[in-house]
Amino acid sequence: MEMETPQIGSCSKEVQKIYKECSSWLIQIWAIADSKRQGYLGFKEFICCMQLVSLVQDGHEISHDILLKGDVDFENIKPPKMEGLDELIEKKKDPSNSSKTDTDGDSLKPASITFQWFSSKPSQTNCDFDAKPMVMLLGAHIGPEPTTDRFVVIMSGTDERSVPGNTIAVQADMPFTGLNTFGTAFLSKFECSQMPHPLLEHITLVDTPGVLSGEKQRTQRAYDFTGVTSWFAAKCDIILLLFDPHKLDISDEFKRVIYSLRGHDDKIRVIFNKADQVDTQQLMRLYGALMWSLGKVLNTPEVVRVYIGSFNNKPVNEDFTCPIGKELFEKEQGDLLSDLKDIPKKACDRRINEFVKRARAAKIHAYIVSHLKNEMPAFFGKASTQQRLTDNLEEEFVKICPLA
Structure with missing residues (x-):
């Protein structure tokens, strides 16, 4: 869906009037939805655009940081009203159709457009059930440059080799065929590394690019990073959010990524890594700051599990002055390993x-479709009945509840 400047002179006066009245907030909505400045909207951006239209119609003020605030429940926003657009389209197709009444069963005006908020869950195939459990690692862009700029799936293999993303995404025996929807721009930043290792015989690791922060956020990615992350989140069994004591701030991109993980809260584990590089007093303050930042982003009353330690193959920093530091880190590392060992089970x-x-969702959908079909008349009054049903879906759902 690409944005093109309308040729106002070629439109009717009615359309010109509507355009002039709506252009100011439509431009603002486009600027918010097209955050990557690509000049077109993908599926998720289009949904965001429609949600913002609905907010404007309800009288809400919108701004560029509305997606980062937790004030709006985007999951329960009603679809925008577009009856005027429907009438204009219908008149343009058949001007004489506006004079036809509901009694003409062969030519009825369609009801207002009702957008369905499809879930972003990827489809499940046989290879998804046969695949090994996956662990995804997410973290900020930290470390000596250049750090990894691609999604890397680390799997078990007979020998060490790297498989390009375009190849792995078309293999029917791999659970990554759904990634083709993100286009070649993403597949060029996706690869699979295979190697023989006892650990990889039980789990698969998904290493993600560093989440951008600061000035780097101005450099737009060529693909939908948040969408890809959400796709992997639905496939993975554990999601590890990595934080560094030297970079605890949660950037705008990191916030969007964490928001995209909603619905998978039971999979999220937070790791406070390199904790041996600060002293005891700093560790206490940093831990409190991390919990405060996560509380604002996750927006849940439950406290998320945070593993503290230095998770690498090097010994704990001897300069760490906390008397229980080494014992604490060993216990935290043991808890994390126990959590990872339970993944295959x-x-x-x-x-x-x-x-x-x-x-269950398919069953409920079948009940809804069957009920709405039974409510429709056989011959006359289809348009008015369809409009009444779509305007009062909540009441119809209540009627279906005893059946479901």
């Missing part, structure tokens, strides 16, 4: 649970 239950949830 819980993976089967998680996939069955996900399959059951989708089956």
Whole structure:
């Protein structure tokens, strides 16, 4: 969906009037939705645009930081009203159609457009059930330049090799075919590394690019980073959010990534890494600052589990002055490893649970479609009945609840 400047002179006076009245906030909505400045909207950006239109119609003030605030429940926003657009389109197709009444069963005006907020969950195939459990690592862009700029899936293999993303995304026996929807710009930044290792026989690791912060956020990625992260989040069994004591701020891009993880809260684990590089007093303050920042972003009353330590193969920094530092780090590392070891055991239950949830959703959808079909008349009054049903869907859902 590309944005083109309308040729106002070629439009009717009615359309010109509507355009002039709406152009100011439409331009603002486009600027917010097209945050990557690509000049077109992808699927998620289009949904965001429609949600912002709905907010404007309800009288809300919108600004560039509305997506970062937790004041608006975007999941429960009603679709925007577009009856005027429907009438203009219908008149343009058939001007004489506006004089036809509801009694003409063969030519009825369509009801107002009702947008369906599709879930971003990727489809499940047989290879998803056969695949090993996945662990995704997310963190800020920290470390000596250049750091990794691509998604890397680390899997078990007979020998060490790297497979390009375009190749791995078309293999039917791999659970990554759904990534083709993100285009070649993403696939060029995606690869699979295979190597023989006992750990990889049980789990698969997903290493993500560093989340941008500061001035680097102004450099737009060529693909939907948040969308890809959300896709992997639905596939993964554990999501590790990595924080560094020298960079605790949560950037705008990191906030968008964390927001995209909603619905997978039970998978999230927070790791406060390199904690041996600060002293005891600094560690206490940094831990409090981290919990405060996470509380604002996650927006949940429960405290998220945070593992503190220095998670590498090097010994703990001897300059760390905390008398219980080494013992604390060893216990935290043991808890994290125990959590990771339980992944293969819980993976089967998680996939069955996900399959059951989708089956229930399909069953409820079938009940809704069947009920609405039964409410429709056989011959006359289809348009008015369709309009009444779509305007009062909540009441119709209440009627279906005893069946579901």
